[in-house]
Structure formats: structure tokens, C-alpha cells
Amino acid sequence: MHIFVRKVDIEDGIQLPFTCIGSGKMEYIEGSKKANGAHLFRVPMEHTAPEDVWFDFKLPDGGGEG
Numbered sequence: 504m505h506i507f508v509r510k511v512d513i514e515d516g517i518q519l520p521f522t523c524i525g526s527g528k529m530e531y532i533e534g535s536k537k538a539n540g541a542h543l544f545r546v547p548m549e550h551t552a553p554e555d556v557w558f559d560f561k562l563p564d565g566g567g568e569g
């Protein structure tokens with residue numbers, strides 16, 4: 504699946520677009536079904552997300568495994 508993110512919906516009255524940061528394969532997390540019917544998935548990325556994404560979303564240094 505392709506992963507799209509955006510930090511905020513609207514900035515200075517302008518709706519911001521989503522940005523594709525890469526792709527990965529969905530892995531179901533067993534036992535994750537919630538009362539509202541939602542399920543949780545892990546999505547290991549094929550490549551590390553761009554550095555600016557780590558900065559913008561204040562993620563831990565070093566990115567992720569790619």
C-alpha cells in the first residue's frame with residue numbers, strides 16, 4: 504500500500520494536500536479488533552521515509568528500517 508500523510512488539514516485558510524512518503528505491506532495485528540469494529544495494522548515501509556517527514560512529525564532520530 505502507498506502511505507500518504509499530512510501534518511495539518513488547513514494552514515492559513517488553505518487545505519493542504521497529502522504527500523506520498525513511500526509504500527509498504529500491511530500486516531494485521533492479531534487481536535487488535537476494537538469495539539467500534541476498527542482493526543490495527545502494522546505497515547513496514549519498503550524504504551525509510553524522507554528526512555523532512557521525520558522532522559515535520561517529530562519522530563525519533565534515525566528514521567526507520569528500510
